[in-house]
Amino acid sequence: MTTRHIGVVMNGVTGRMGYNQHLVRSILAIREQGGLELKDGSRLVPEPVLVGRSEQKLADIAARHGLTAWTTDLDNALSDSSAEIYFDAQTTQAREKAVLKAIAAGKHVYCEKPTSDSFAGALELARAAREAGVKNGAVMDKIYLPGLRKLKRLVDGGFFGRILTVRCEFGYWVYEGDWQPAQRPSWNYRAEDGGGIVLDMFSHWNYVLEHLAGRVEAVTNRSFVHHPRRWDENGQPYEATAEDAAYAIFELAGGAVAQFNSSWTVRVYRDELVEFQVDGTEGSAVAGLRNCRIQHRGATPKPVWNPDLPATERFRDQWLDVPDNQVFDNGFKTQWEEFLLHVAEDTPYQHDFLAASRGVQLAELGIQSNAEGRRVVVPEVSL
Structure with a gap:
């Protein structure tokens, strides 16, 4: 069986929500089930790249789950061409700047809500993603x-x-x-x-x-x-x-x-x-x-x-x-699966940045x- 690997830069996994719901119960759970089946019968397997501010916390999480890719340097993580997706679970105030960086790097972006701490900022993210032609989604668990x-x-x-x-x-x-x-x-x-x-x-x-x-x-x-x-x-x-x-x-x-x-x-x-x-x-x-x-x-x-x-x-x-x-x-895992298939096979997806901006x-x-x-x-x- 053919396996396709897709890199996912995960920023903010040292926080409670980023770690429990998004890393452990979603991305790692999808890996444990052998990935997602694609239309051609192959399997799509996400490969997480952990990003955060604390080296010690990242190293502990990586060791706990047998992961090797982690860094405190977001720019370095975004420069990896094998990582097609950027995910953000940071505090709201830090999110907009990081998401704009990811969009500029050509990454498809998925992030926690609210996408910004201002309506103007949320609309800017939606416009930037549309102009860059990258797929985008917000958590609506x-x-x-x-x-x-x-x-x-x-x-x-x-x-x-x-x-x-x-x-x-x-x-x-x-x-x-x-x-x-x-x-x-x-x-x-x-x-x-x-x-x-x-x-x-x-x-x-x-x-x-x-x-x-x-x-x-x-x-x-x-x-x-x-x-x-x-x-x-x-x-x-x-x-x-x-x-x-x-x-x-x-x-x-x-x-x-x-x-x-x-x-x-x-x-x-x-x-x-x-x-x-x-x-x-x-x-x-x-x-x-x-x-x-x-x-x-x-x-x-x-x-x-x-x-x-x-x-x-x-x-x-x-x-x-x-x-x-x-x-x-798990609801978070189900939405992750939908977004991964949206990126891999362009399946319909309605929970984009424009929808998030209305919130x-x-x-x-x-x-x-x-x-x-x-x-x-x-x-x-x-x-």
């Missing part, structure tokens, strides 16, 4: 979750009828860092370092809503720094200048309304860390990371409001589970809405 894939199956099958509303509850309690170490890096809570839940999560919510219910046409958002004082990785206190919670209303094309609560200051009382509820004229569904439950119009109970008596109905028991009907692989635009307009205390219209994006 949420729509590859089993729960969201089941939800999309319901949308495509017409289960909801006309979609009326989409609601999302997302987040959990991130320790302030004083009496227990925080579960997220401290830069996430400093605006000057590119932190903030709006830039982080609205980039996700935009593609989720486009995928399920329609383009966002207007946003009304309120953001807060609920914890103005936090402690960093060294136990030192710092001022939290980036919002840790956002409460938004998104108005969608076609008339549906979405309400999304995103918070690092909420204690979880739900089945999963994120839950999406879609209500339509014909039925409703609630989806999390893995599970999805439905209630059809014909099976909708008739609750009676009576605050003087204890509730006798078990409302959760009135919903039905949506079956898997297939094996769901950055929504985040920017969400920040504007909060600052000005008003509803903001979301213009259509084009290059």
Whole structure:
């Protein structure tokens, strides 16, 4: 069997997301399964080239997984003609400059979201990639979750009828860092370092809503720094200048309304860390990371409001589970496979830099809405 090797420069693999989801559970997992089958029957095998700032961390990761190609010199990695793809999982502020370098070097580019910390920067990346003729994509992992894939199956099958509303509850309690170490890096809570839940999560919510219910046409958002004082990785206190919670209303094309609560200051009382509820004229569904439950119009109970008596109905028991009907692989790995095939065989791919720029635009307009205390219209994006 013929094997084709394709080099992938992976920048930022010493970070939690870059290492766990992209290197170990995606690229190395694809290698372990023997690569991807191409149309001619050959196998496409990715060959990672690790890039980062810490020699020791890179050397440790390489030794742990039997890899030999690693460097702290990005320019050197990009000069390797066998490396056709550049991947970026650095902090948001460092991403734009590195991606532009990769585009200039003629690499196809795949990167984490948001693609930039500004809408103008995200559009510049999309334009640069188009002008250079390189394939490009951004991570949109949420729509590859089993729960969201089941939800999309319901949308495509017409289960909801006309979609009326989409609601999302997302987040959990991130320790302030004083009496227990925080579960997220401290830069996430400093605006000057590119932190903030709006830039982080609205980039996700935009593609989720486009995928399920329609383009966002207007946003009304309120953001807060609920914890103005936090402690960093060294136990030192710092001022939290980036919002840790956002409460938004998104108005969608076609008339549906979405309400999304995103918070690092909420204690979880739900089945999963994120839950999406879609209500339509014909039925409703609630989806999390893995599970999805439905209630059809014909099976909708008739609750009676009576605050003087204890509730006798078990409302959760009135919903039905949506079956898997297939094996769901890791969502990050699935999207990596799609992008690798897009590069190798020019298969269709819709999650490009232009699509990603719409997420950055929504985040920017969400920040504007909060600052000005008003509803903001979301213009259509084009290059």
